[in-house]
Amino acid sequence: MNQSEKINSILANFSALNGTKFVGIREYISVKSGEVANFVVNANFSYANAVTKSVEILETLTEADFTAIANSFKVVNASGTQYGSNAGSREYLESGKLPKEGTKARIKVLEGVKETKTLATITKEMIENFNNNQNEETRSAQSIAQREMYEHITKGVKQHKETERYHIWAMAHSKEVLIDGEYSNSNPQIETLQKNAIERYCKEVLKKQLPTTKYRNFVVEENQLSEVKVTGSTIQFI
Numbered sequence: 001m002n003q004s005e006k007i008n009s010i011l012a013n014f015s016a017l018n019g020t021k022f023v024g025i026r027e028y029i030s031v032k033s034g035e036v037a038n039f040v041v042n043a044n045f046s047y048a049n050a051v052t053k054s055v056e057i058l059e060t061l062t063e064a065d066f067t068a069i070a071n072s073f074k075v076v077n078a079s080g081t082q083y084g085s086n087a088g089s090r091e092y093l094e095s096g097k098l099p100k101e102g103t104k105a106r107i108k109v110l111e112g113v114k115e116t117k118t119l120a121t122i123t124k125e126m127i128e129n130f131n132n133n134q135n136e137e138t139r140s141a142q143s144i145a146q147r148e149m150y151e152h153i154t155k156g157v158k159q160h161k162e163t164e165r166y167h168i169w170a171m172a173h174s175k176e177v178l179i180d181g182e183y184s185n186s187n188p189q190i191e192t193l194q195k196n197a198i199e200r201y202c203k204e205v206l207k208k209q210l211p212t213t214k215y216r217n218f219v220v221e222e223n224q225l226s227e228v229k230v231t232g233s234t235i236q237f238i
Helices: 003-012 047-059 063-073 087-095 104-111 119-132 136-140 144-149 190-205
Strands: 022-029 036-042 082-084 113-115 150-154 157-160 166-179 215-220 228-231 234-237
Touching: 022 166, 022 215, 022 228, 036 215, 047 119, 047 190, 063 119, 063 190, 082 087, 087 104, 087 113, 104 113, 119 190
Parallel strands: none
Antiparallel strands: 022 036, 036 166, 082 113, 150 157, 157 166, 166 215, 228 234
């Protein structure tokens, strides 16, 4: 049995579980933090449906919600205040001094000067981005050159022909941290904080987590894949 047949065999075992296909990913190492964890992912979930449901949740948010988000998570909910998104732009806003005209440094500084937006505007932009990029798998597969680099295994799973690594675009079902990573303490941009606060509010207060926030892209070796059996909240690696 070759690799493709093996993976198809693993996935086929779970086709009867309400149409879902669960894959176990062992000892996955986060590139950013170095965290090591076991994941169980659903490789047969529709991203388009996840986008639709996420948009529906975001469209229910009102001004009262935005006020609650700002107060609960201490994020900006006012427009028009300038801020710097990089060190140069922050220094410029404090000192009023710019690099020489016509230089790349000056361009970078000016491009880094942003204005705050209301949470309503941020939410609108999130909805627009979802609608403009409705299906990540379809959008990313439009390049013929890229398609030729991969062998399609099954929905959400493809194999790079040169590296033989599996690329899995899937919804995370569960996560077991084996080794903690070194998590960054860097200060996120204002808009990132606003988006994170909106997502947290939907999940923690409204109890309606945006399905798209569960999606991840995994790049794994064959020996990191395993069969799993999911019964209720019980997960068993096989």
